Amino acid sequence: MPYIKKTWRTGRVEEVEKFFSRRTHTQGAARGPKKEKTSEAMMAINEKNAENKLRRLMNTNFGHRDPYITLTYARKNEPPEPEAAVANVKKFKNDVRRLCKKNGAEFKFIESSEWKGVRPHHHMVINIGNMDDRVLDDLWPHGRIKHQYLDDTGQYGELAAYFIKVSRKAFRDPESPCRKRWTASRNLVKPEPKVEIIRADSWKKEPKARQGFIIEKDRCFEGYHDFTGYPYQFYSMRKACNKKE
Incomplete structure (x- = not known):
């Protein structure tokens, strides 16, 4: 009665998922309660899968001291409609890309925008090589850029979950001009x-x-798969910090 083991190596973090499948001869495997696939349950599963994908993408491509910036709008510059906000952040990314190319750097980013029920703003994790990220301030004339930086853990799951959260309303709105949970540069390692x-x-x-x-004890689960009812396990481990790093 073999089981499937999937292992993701994403920067300083390694994730392991173990589960049984009908393809692996599940005869004799003890089952837990099988849950009904309601639309609400499927929505939650899809959102969790999106969070998992984004977390692995962040952990693989970004690291210590990479900038996490938030593009904000002054009240007088608040875009009149979401389409304008989409155009503004698209122009900003194009301008940053040109600046990086001019300075021999490669531009990498993951971006998630929020504009439903709040003043529009855009969250971005970026890598611009050895350039000082404060040079980007002149490329955003609509307001301020808030600068923060990733820590040295290599685990950015909380940030990935936040990106998914802030884009939730726009993603589920059929009239949204950009129904994406996030956008990313094409040069990221998947x-x-x-x-x-x-x-x-x-x-x-x-x-x-x-x-x-x-x-990572807060990222471990042992139990039964929600839908199949077969045993399921997930755990995450992080590279121990070297004092010399």
Whole structure:
């Protein structure tokens, strides 16, 4: 009764997902309660999958001291409609790309915008090489740019979840001018999992970190899959910080 093991290596973070599938002969595997696939449940699953994808994308492509910026609008410059906000942030990204090219740097970004029920603003995680991110202030004439920076953990799951949250209303609005949870530059590395078929007797309820890593206890789950009812496990481990780093 083998199970499927998927392993994602994303920067300093490694994630492991273990589950049974009908393709792996589930006879004899103890099942938990199988839940009904309601529209609300499917919506929650889709949002969680989007968060997982974005987290892995962030962890793979960005790291310590990379800028996390928020583009805001002065009240007098607030765009009259969402389409104008979409055009503004698109022009900003094009201007940054040209500036990076001029300075021999590669521009990487993930961006998520919020404009439903609030004053529009745009969140971006970026990499602009060795350039000082404060040079970007002159490229945004509509208001201020708030500058923050990623920490050294390599785990940016909370930020990914926030990006998904702020885009939720616009994503679900059929009249939204940009029904995307986020946009990203094409030059990002897209992590793919290593897939293995493992003997069932190797399944351990307590995950063990490989050498040099520590288990992220708040990112571990042991139980049953919501829809299949078969045993399911997910855990995340992070590379231990080296004091010399």
